[in-house]
Amino acid sequence: MTQVFFYHDASDRIAAAAVLIGKAFAQKKALLVFAPEAAVADAIDRQLWLHPPGSFVAHVRAESPLAAETPVVITRQLEQPQQCERLFSLADEIPEGAERFASIIEVVGDDAEARNAGRERVRRYRERGFAVSFIDLAGRG
Template sequence: MTEVLFYISNTPGIRARLAWRIAEKAWRQQRRVYVHTASEQDAQALEALFWQQPATAFLPHVLANDTIAAGTPVVVGFGDDPGEHHDVLINLSTTVPDFYSRFTRVAEMICGDPEQRNSGRQRWKFYRDRGYPVQDHHL
């Protein structure tokens, strides 16, 4: 059964940095990561940010439509197809993607503004109502 982890913080603007930290930790554990965003524009912005965060580290990643995505440990994408990655899903969308159950682990984040917190509560309820074990980590 898919393990669902919620990372909860009151700090605004932390989602991208937190996604990087979770992806980096999973990569170091030799896991394959798919970072799901709401749109192509969000995916491109996050991928660019991943090249800059932090300046002293490296996280091997590409956009999902890149020709080397299948062989890259961390992929950033959007839409309905996570490609070859089915180990760790980091969901940065406001909704639960249809393919979430293909993954061993799902990382969700609730950070910042009231709208984001509300959509996070809806995602928590979605998983709980389907019987998934949900764990929370308060940051």
């Protein structure tokens, strides 16, 4: 069964995503980053060059010839994912074929619109039988 982890109340969704991706990278966990919007894919790519300060998260775009040997791959499409263990979704909707992944990580912003969209995704994941967990990034519990 796919486990979905919702990290919520992020004041900066892209920065929070980069921190979480950096933690997975430090633990030597391969990660597919799904960012279907070009602006979001570009933003997370830039952020991964900056975070964590003083170090480097090895990452490439899915179309890179190095994608098969790079631990963090950013993709705008999930037609043929390189790996199906961990998906980091920066999409506004549940990714097609989400059940192929062992775990999915989502980051939800702290504004009302982001929270409402996140709640809707939680509802849809649960309707599909996915196990859902929540982590508060604002530290309120």
